[in-house]
Amino acid sequence: LNSAQVLQQLNELFSEIFQRDDLILSPSTTAEDVAGWDSFKQIEIAVAVEEKFSIRLRTRDMTNLKNVGELVDFILEKTSGER
Amino acid sequence: MDDEFKLEIEAAKEAHDRGDIVSAIDHWKRCVNLDPNFVQAYLIGGTALLQIGRFEEAEVMLSKSTELDPDNIPLAVEHAKAATRLKNWSESIRRWSALSLRAPDVREVIDGRIEADWQIQTYRMSEAPGHGPTDKDWEQFSTSRIKTADTELFMQFQSLGDNCEFGLVQRHFQAEPISLLRWSSISLDSLIKIVNADFPNIGAPATTELAVGAHDEYVLADHANGIVMHTFLFKGQIKENQNELFEKMCRRQSYLKRQILEDLADGEQIFVFKSFVDTDLKAAKKLHAALQRHGRCNLLFAVEADKRRRAGSVEEIAAGLYVGAIDHFTRPGDGWDNIPFDDWRSVCHEVLRRTRSAARLKNLLNRVFGKGGNSKQSPAQADPNSPS
Numbered sequence: 001l002n003s004a005q006v007l008q009q010l011n012e013l014f015s016e017i018f019q020r021d022d023l024i025l026s027p028s029t030t031a032e033d034v035a036g037w038d039s040f041k042q043i044e045i046a047v048a049v050e051e052k053f054s055i056r057l058r059t060r061d062m063t064n065l066k067n068v069g070e071l072v073d074f075i076l077e078k079t080s081g082e083r
Numbered sequence: 084m085d086d087e088f089k090l091e092i093e094a095a096k097e098a099h100d101r102g103d104i105v106s107a108i109d110h111w112k113r114c115v116n117l118d119p120n121f122v123q124a125y126l127i128g129g130t131a132l133l134q135i136g137r138f139e140e141a142e143v144m145l146s147k148s149t150e151l152d153p154d155n156i157p158l159a160v161e162h163a164k165a166a167t168r169l170k171n172w173s174e175s176i177r178r179w180s181a182l183s184l185r186a187p188d189v190r191e192v193i194d195g196r197i198e199a200d201w202q203i204q205t206y207r208m209s210e211a212p213g214h215g216p217t218d219k220d221w222e223q224f225s226t227s228r229i230k231t232a233d234t235e236l237f238m239q240f241q242s243l244g245d246n247c248e249f250g251l252v253q254r255h256f257q258a259e260p261i262s263l264l265r266w267s268s269i270s271l272d273s274l275i276k277i278v279n280a281d282f283p284n285i286g287a288p289a290t291t292e293l294a295v296g297a298h299d300e301y302v303l304a305d306h307a308n309g310i311v312m313h314t315f316l317f318k319g320q321i322k323e324n325q326n327e328l329f330e331k332m333c334r335r336q337s338y339l340k341r342q343i344l345e346d347l348a349d350g351e352q353i354f355v356f357k358s359f360v361d362t363d364l365k366a367a368k369k370l371h372a373a374l375q376r377h378g379r380c381n382l383l384f385a386v387e388a389d390k391r392r393r394a395g396s397v398e399e400i401a402a403g404l405y406v407g408a409i410d411h412f413t414r415p416g417d418g419w420d421n422i423p424f425d426d427w428r429s430v431c432h433e434v435l436r437r438t439r440s441a442a443r444l445k446n447l448l449n450r451v452f453g454k455g456g457n458s459k460q461s462p463a464q465a466d467p468n469s470p471s
Contacts, residue, residue: 019322039259040315044331046261047338059261059342063238064188 001079003027006053006072013048017041027069053079088117092452095127099448104131115144122152123451130161130447134440138168156182157447160191167199175199193235194439197432200232233428234258239435240383241346243370244269245358247313248412249385251419252427262346263339266313271361271370273309278373282343284308286336293329303332347377353434357385359412364400371404381438383407385430395429397437405434 011025018036031037046057049071055078065071095110111128114121125148132141142165149155149162163178179192179199186192237258242249242265250265263285264274277283284290290307299318304311314332321328346352354374356367367384374380381403388394392408399405407430410423 038315039261039265042259043261043335043338047331047334050338058345063260 001076003072003076006075007068009052010049010068010071010075013052014045017044017048025068027067027072029068030066049075055079088114091117092124095124096448096452099131099444104135104444107131108135108137115147120151122148122155122158125151126155126158126161127444127447127451129165130444133161133164133168134444136168138165141165142169156186156189157191157450159185160189160195163199164195167195167202170202172203175203194239194435197232197236198436236428236431236435239351239353240355240431241265241343241352243274243354243356245271245274245356245361248419248422249355249357249427252422252424255422255424256428261339261342263336263343264310266315267310268312269308269310271356271358271363271366274356275366275370275373277308277310278347278370279376282308282340285340286333286338288329288333291329291333291336293325293332301328301332303336305336344377347374347380350378350380353381353383353431353438355383355385357409357412359387359414362386364406367404367406368401371401375403379403381405381434383430383434385409385412385427387411388426394423394426397430397433399437403438405437407431407434 007025007027011023014025014034015021015023018034018041023034031042042062043059046059046062049055050057053075055075057074057078061074065074091110091114095107095114098104098107098110108128108131111124111131114124115128118124125144129141129145129148132138132144141161145158145162145165148158152158159178159182163175163182166175166178176199179196182192183196233256235258237253237256238260240249240253241260241262242253244264244267246268247266253260253265263282269277277285284307285305287307290305292304292306293301293314294304295318296302301314301316301318302311303314316328323331347354356370364384367382370384371380371382374382383405385407386392386409388396388408388410392398392406394408394410397405397407409426409430411421413419413422
């Protein structure tokens with residue numbers, strides 16, 4: 001997996017979670033850029049990311065990530081460490 | 084000389100173990116007389132001096148140590164604290180601003196900034212003009228913070244019920260932590276039972292029900308544990324059918340169960356329970372004991388203020404168990420527009436301050452020396468820069 005692939009898979013996940021086909025994530029996307037991205041959606045995102053990438057993601061990890069780019073890096077780090 | 088030095092370090096550690104901080108400080112001072120470059124002795128000695136209120140001595144000791152090791156973040160934190168305690172506001176602002184830029188995510192920096200922010204704000208409100216920080220200093224300090232200190236403060240707490248009120252307090256201060264019970268209602272008895280039993284059956288489909296409640300909101304009822312939770316999802320708003328939503332909610336609950344068990348084991352967050360019904364302090368002790376089965380957890384047990392407890396006050400009734408008084412809690416049907424946020428802010432600030440200062444020295448000792456570690460390590464070996 002590379003950054004672009006993770007970003008693309010996240011885009012698919014987010015589109016499903018936010019029920020939006022027009023959602024385009026970039027590394028600089030933050031919760032403030034996506035309508036409805038609140039703490040409840042954060043849980044959905046965490047559960048979906050865990051299932052999709054077979055990693056463990058703590059709530060505090062999620063809160064510390066500043067944008068989608070950091071989530072991508074986090075996933076890459078975890079997947080490379082766990083494989 | 085080496086033996087004498089080692090003996091002083093051992094004596095200092097033993098003094099800490101028996102709670103004799105004054106003697107410990109004397110030994111740390113002897114250590115730096117024997118080796119003026121031994122940074123850890125300045126750090127721990129200075130921290131201990133801050134804890135017992137000898138701020139000027141702490142400032143001297145910590146200033147010396149930051150000269151020796153200017154890149155050491157824990158040292159810089161204690162140094163900044165010394166300026167705050169001495170009410171040297173311009174220096175306090177300068178030190179915390181520099182630290183916020185150097186290490187914005189380090190826990191001690193966040194905690195220290197919360198403390199400094201609180202004290203400076205309080206000072207600005209209560210003291211005569213001209214003696215506090217200048218507006219320019221204040222502006223510089225405010226803009227150096229990544230989030231507001233209040234947000235950081237409330238992110239350190241986790242609600243255990245009995246309803247959503249504390250979750251709303253956190254929201255008021257723009258803190259949005261994710262946790263199992265933030266938006267749930269649960270009685271104290273049920274809470275004690277599930278904490279003692281490691282949150283059994285949370286997210287189990289057989290004992291969980293998704294139903295439509297007031298205002299067409301889906302609510303999740305955990306019949307095994309006596310919990311009812313908001314989903315903040317409304318009928319007609321979602322694309323999934325109810326079965327799909329139910330499965331998703333069960334997965335979410337399982338995830339949050341794992342999170343709370345990990346949070347309890349960490350013991351870093353402060354857990355909060357509030358109620359105007361369950362106010363028995365014996366039950367509070369039972370809850371605290373149940374939490375402590377999992378880790379070294381601190382509990383804020385919030386009660387309504389009365390003649391004995393004034394609003395905003397905090398009492399530690401057992402190690403790590405704090406009773407905080409809030410003017411009033413919201414009654415069913417009252418709406419949520421009259422929450423006394425300032426009381427919550429005062430109480431949470433005080434509890435955080437007490438829990439952190441109690442843990443601080445112990446963490447420093449463990450971090451610098453470890454258990455059974457070499458007493459005289461170089462700063463690099465001891466790695467006091469590692470964030471906790």
